[in-house]
Amino acid sequence: MNKIIRIGTRDSELALWQANTVSKQLNKLGYKTEIIAVKADGDIILDKPLYELGITGIFTKTLDVAMIAGKVDIAVHSMKDVPTALPQSIVQAAVLKRGNVHDILVHKGSTDFLETNGTIASGSLRRKAQWLNKYPNHKVEDLRGNVNTRLQKLKDNSWNAAIFAAAGLERINLKPTEFINLDWMIPAPAQGAMMIVAMENDNYVLDAVAQLNDIETEICTHIERQFLRTLEGGCTAPIGALAIYNEEEDTIVFKGNLLSIDGKQKFEIEKNVPINEWKKLGFFAAKEILENGGEQLMKELRSQLKK
Incomplete structure (x- = not known):
C-alpha cells in the first residue's frame, strides 16, 4: 500500500512544528505524508480562562472529529493537552521522545x-x-x-x-x-511529550506510527496521566506529576501534587520504586493523596470549577 498519511494538527507555530517533526520522521521511514491544519476552540476563544470552557479536550476535540470523519488519519498533540480518556475508536498510537519537562x-x-x-x-x-x-x-x-x-x-x-x-x-x-x-514547580502530567493518536482499526497507520514510539517516555507519561486520572475523575484541577527513569538504579522516581486554586492547600507525594512496579504507580500515589485529605479538596475543587 502506498497510502498518504494525513496528519491533523492545530495551526499554531508550535503545533505545526510538532506535526512537521512527525512528518519528517515518517518520511525517513518511507511513508508519504500530508499536513492538514485546523483551528481548535481553545485557540479561538481567548477571553475566558480554560477551566470555564470545560478544558478537557478543548484543544483536541476538533481533530478528534476530523479523524472520525475520515478527514485526517492521525493527529499530533502536546500530550499534556490530551484528556486521559480518549474518544471511542481513537487510540494512543505513539509517544515521541520527551523534550524539556520543566x-x-x-x-x-x-x-x-x-x-x-x-x-x-x-x-x-x-x-x-x-x-x-x-x-x-x-x-x-x-x-x-x-x-x-x-x-x-x-x-x-x-x-x-x-x-x-x-x-x-x-x-x-x-x-x-x-x-x-522553575525546577521547584512540578510540571503538568506528560509535559514536554508529544502524542500521536489514530483510529483503532487503521492498521496501516498504526504500524507506521508505532515505529516512532519511545518506550521510556511512554512509561513515564503513563504513570503521570494515571495519577491525574485517578485524582481528578473528569474535573480539571491544579495537579502536577513527573516520573523519571533512573537508569543506574533501574527505578522510577515519581513526584506528584494536588493544590487548592489559591495555593493555600497542598498535598504532595514522592516515590522511588523498582521499574517493574511502574504499571500501577500513578494509581497508588493518587490514592495515597486522596486518602490523606486530597479527596475533600477534590470535592471543593469540583464545586468551585462548576460555578
Whole structure:
C-alpha cells in the first residue's frame, strides 16, 4: 500500500512544528505524508480562562472529529493537552521522545519582584496554584493564546513575568535570554511529550506510527496521566506529576501534587520504586493523596470549577 498519511494538527507555530517533526520522521521511514491544519476552540476563544470552557479536550476535540470523519488519519498533540480518556475508536498510537519537562519564568528586566510583590501571568490553574503557594503575596493574571500570542501579551502588559513550558519555547526557538528555570514547580502530567493518536482499526497507520514510539517516555507519561486520572475523575484541577527513569538504579522516581486554586492547600507525594512496579504507580500515589485529605479538596475543587 502506498497510502498518504494525513496528519491533523492545530495551526499554531508550535503545533505545526510538532506535526512537521512527525512528518519528517515518517518520511525517513518511507511513508508519504500530508499536513492538514485546523483551528481548535481553545485557540479561538481567548477571553475566558480554560477551566470555564470545560478544558478537557478543548484543544483536541476538533481533530478528534476530523479523524472520525475520515478527514485526517492521525493527529499530533502536546500530550499534556490530551484528556486521559480518549474518544471511542481513537487510540494512543505513539509517544515521541520527551523534550524539556520543566516550566520557566520569562521576566522583563529585574527580578526584585520575587522578594516583594509581583504580578505573574499564566492561564494554567496548576501554575497559578503552585506559584501562589510559594509566593502568597503575588497576583496571578490569566494569560491565554498560543506561545507567540502569550509572549506578545507579556511585552504589552505591565506584568512582571509569565510562566511557560520550556519545551514549547525551545522547539520554535523563542526561548528568551531573561528567564528562570522553575525546577521547584512540578510540571503538568506528560509535559514536554508529544502524542500521536489514530483510529483503532487503521492498521496501516498504526504500524507506521508505532515505529516512532519511545518506550521510556511512554512509561513515564503513563504513570503521570494515571495519577491525574485517578485524582481528578473528569474535573480539571491544579495537579502536577513527573516520573523519571533512573537508569543506574533501574527505578522510577515519581513526584506528584494536588493544590487548592489559591495555593493555600497542598498535598504532595514522592516515590522511588523498582521499574517493574511502574504499571500501577500513578494509581497508588493518587490514592495515597486522596486518602490523606486530597479527596475533600477534590470535592471543593469540583464545586468551585462548576460555578
